[in-house]
Amino acid sequence: SQQGEEDPQALSIQEGENATMNCSYKTSINNLQWYRQNSGRGLVHLILIRSNEREKHSGRLRVTLDTSKKSSSLLITASRAADTASYFCATDAGSYQKVTFGTGTKLQVIP
Amino acid sequence: SAVISQKPSRDICQRGTSLTIQCQVDSQVTMMFWYRQQPGQSLTLIATANQGSEATYESGFVIDKFPISRPNLTFSTLTVSNMSPEDSSIYLCSVGGRGINTGELFFGEGSRLTVL
Numbered sequence: 001s002q003q004g005e006e007d008p009q010a011l012s013i014q015e016g017e018n019a020t021m022n023c024s025y026k027t028s029i030n031n032l033q034w035y036r037q038n039s040g041r042g043l044v045h046l047i048l049i050r051s052n053e054r055e056k057h058s059g060r061l062r063v064t065l066d067t068s069k070k071s072s073s074l075l076i077t078a079s080r081a082a083d084t085a086s087y088f089c090a091t092d093a094g095s096y097q098k099v100t101f102g103t104g105t106k107l108q109v110i111p
Numbered sequence: 112s113a114v115i116s117q118k119p120s121r122d123i124c125q126r127g128t129s130l131t132i133q134c135q136v137d138s139q140v141t142m143m144f145w146y147r148q149q150p151g152q153s154l155t156l157i158a159t160a161n162q163g164s165e166a167t168y169e170s171g172f173v174i175d176k177f178p179i180s181r182p183n184l185t186f187s188t189l190t191v192s193n194m195s196p197e198d199s200s201i202y203l204c205s206v207g208g209r210g211i212n213t214g215e216l217f218f219g220e221g222s223r224l225t226v227l
Contacts, residue, residue, distance in 0.1 A: 101155075102153060
């Protein structure tokens with residue numbers, strides 16, 4: 001079964017607004033990552049947060065991790081039409097290279 | 112980072128045929144991973160391709176259906192055998208990152224297969 005469940009499944013916002021996506025997982029993790037996928041193409045790594053970290057920033061991205069609730073959120077600020085994509089969280093639980101992907105959030109940013 | 116080239120990028124195949132997908136990495140890597148993404152779904156790991164040894168398959172995937180080759184540290188192939196419409200998916204090759212970002216994966220652009 002999938003380790004990560006994402007919420008919402010789909011999100012539609014206006015350009016300039018912020019987008020928040022949530023990810024919940026079931027078992028203990030070492031790292032949690034977020035990836036972007038444009039229209040059925042390859043995935044692009046966005047950010048990795050370790051289990052001992054609570055928040056991380058990268059440009060317009062902000063990721064939080066709450067290990068007590070087994071959840072993470074990805075915030076994209078000042079969204080752009082180019083942010084339109086599917087976003088996946090992924091967890092790994094001790095195995096360096098094996099990650100388990102969540103169900104994904106489909107984000108549409110309307111110009 | 113790693114640059115990964117996959118081909119074909121897409122193909123339309125007939126039921127019962129087999130197709131081999133190639134994955135080329137611009138640097139030597141120990142492990143390469145093959146994923147399947149069914150339409151509208153998330154990614155599922157098919158197998159880990161190890162150089163010099165047999166691939167390690169995940170539950171639900173078998174070598175007869177998805178034979179994998181790994182002849183060197185920069186190249187791997189995945190064959191989808193005896194295809195049926197249920198095999199219509201995007202197949203993705205990936206490798207792990209190095210350095211401080213352990214766990215990060217780099218992906219090829221994927222191979223979108225449609226089986227008629």
